[in-house]
Amino acid sequence: MIGLLSLAASRFYLKHPWQLFLAVTGIALGVAVFVGVDLANDSARRAFELSEDLVLGRVTHQIVGLDGTLPNSVYRDLRIEHGPVQAAPVVEDEVRLAVSPERRINVIGIDPLEEAGLRGFSTFLPGAESNLERLIVEPLAALIPEALANEFDLAVGARLEVIVDGRRASLFVAGTVREAALDPTGANLPIVMDIASAQELFETNRLSRIDLVLSNAEAERIDQLRLANARLLPAESSNATFSEISRAFRINLVALSLLALLVG
Numbered sequence: 001m002i003g004l005l006s007l008a009a010s011r012f013y014l015k016h017p018w019q020l021f022l023a024v025t026g027i028a029l030g031v032a033v034f035v036g037v038d039l040a041n042d043s044a045r046r047a048f049e050l051s052e053d054l055v056l057g058r059v060t061h062q063i064v065g066l067d068g069t070l071p072n073s074v075y076r077d078l079r080i081e082h083g084p085v086q087a088a089p090v091v092e093d094e095v096r097l098a099v100s101p102e103r104r105i106n107v108i109g110i111d112p113l114e115e116a117g118l119r120g121f122s123t124f125l126p127g128a129e130s131n132l133e134r135l136i137v138e139p140l141a142a143l144i145p146e147a148l149a150n151e152f153d154l155a156v157g158a159r160l161e162v163i164v165d166g167r168r169a170s171l172f173v174a175g176t177v178r179e180a181a182l183d184p185t186g187a188n189l190p191i192v193m194d195i196a197s198a199q200e201l202f203e204t205n206r207l208s209r210i211d212l213v214l215s216n217a218e219a220e221r222i223d224q225l226r227l228a229n230a231r232l233l234p235a236e237s238s239n240a241t242f243s244e245i246s247r248a249f250r251i252n253l254v255a256l257s258l259l260a261l262l263v264g
Contacts, residue, residue: 026263029260030260030261030262030263031261033257033260033261034257034258034260034261036257037253037254037256037257038254038257040253041250041253041254058213059211059212059213059235060212060213060214060219060234060235061211061212061213061214061219061222061232061233061234061235062209062210062211062212062232062233062234062235063078063087063209063210063212063222063227063230063231063232063233064209064230064231064233065206065207065209065229065230066229066230066231067229068208069204069206069207069208070206070207070208070209070210070229070230071205071206071207072089072205072206072207074207074210074227074228074230075087075089075207075210077227078210078222078227082221082222082225085212085214085218085222086212086213086214087114087210087211087212087213088110088111088114088115088210088211088212089110089111089114089195089207089209089210089211090108090109090110090195090207090208090209090210090211091108091109091195091198091199091202091204091206091207091208092106092107092108092109092208092209093106093107093164093198093202093208094106094107095107095162095163095164095169095191095201096162096163096164097160097161097162097163098161098162098163098168099152099161101163105145105148105162105190105191106190106191107142107190107191107193107198107201107202108190108191108192108193108198109193109194109195109196109197109198109199109201110192110193110194110195111194111195112135112136112194134172134174134175135174135175135192135193135194135197136194138172138174139172139197139200140169140170140171140172140193140197140200140201141171141172141173141174141193141194141197142160142171142172142173142174142191142192142193142197143174143175143176143177143191143192143193144160144171144173144176144177144191145176145177145189145190145191146176146177146189147189148160148191149173149176154173155173156173156174156175156176157172157173158173159171159172159173160173164201164202164203165202165203169201171191171193171201177189177192195207211235219232
C-alpha cells in the first residue's frame with residue numbers, strides 16, 4: 001500500500017512540479033517561522049532577565065506607596081528613626097525623545113551615594129569622558145546609554161532634548177554609561193540621573209519606591225512599623241505581573257508559529 005501511494009505521488013508531482021515546489025516551500029516557510037519565533041522568544045526572555053537583574057541587583061525588598069508614590073519623609077524617617085538599614089530611594093518614569101517622539105526611554109533617578117553595592121547600577125562602566133561630579137551638581141545632568149550617544153553623536157557637555165508630559169526639557173549629558181553584563185552597546189540601559197534632578201524633570205517631590213537590602217529579621221521589623229500609606233513587598237513581586245504577561249505573550253507566539261507550521 002505504501003509503495004502504491006509513493007508511486008502515485010511521485011507520478012503526480014513529476015507531472016505537476018510546481019505543486020511539489022509550493023509544497024516544499026510552504027513547509028520550509030512554516031519551519032522558518034517557528035524557528036524565528038523561538039529565537040525571538042529566547043532573546044526577549046534573556047533581555048527581561050538581564051533588565052530585572054540590572055534594576056534589582058541585591059535588592060531584596062521594596063517599599064511602595066499605596067497610591068503608587070511615596071513622600072520624601074518616608075525615606076527620611078526610615079533612615080533616621082528606624083535605621084540602620086541599607087536603603088536607596090528611586091524615582092522612575094518615562095520620557096520621549098524630541099528628535100523621535102515615538103521612542104520612549106526609561107529614566108531612573110538614584111542617590112549615587114547610596115547605590116554602591118546595592119544593584120546593577122554599581123557595576124556601570126562610565127564612558128571615558130564621563131564627569132560623575134556633574135551628575136550631582138549640574139541641573140538636569142544625566143548619564144545616557146552609550147548606544148544613544150553614538151546614535152545622535154552626543155558628546156559630554158551636549159544637550160539631549162526630551163518630552164515629558166507634553167513639555168520639552170533639556171538634559172545635560174554628563175557622560176555615557178554601559179553595563180558589562182548587557183549588550184556591549186548599552187542598548188538596554190535607562191537614562192540615569194541624580195534623584196533631585198529626576199524629581200525636577202518630572203516636577204514631583206515624591207518617590208517611586210524605596211529599595212532595600214534586608215535580612216529576614218530586618219524585613220519583619222520594618223513590616224511591623226506599618227508605615228503610613230506604604231507597604232513592604234519582596235522585590236520579586238514587583239515584576240510578577242509583568243512576568244506573567246510576558247509569559248502569556250510568548251506562549252501565544254509559540255502557538256501562532258505552530259499554526260504557521262501546520263498551515264505550511
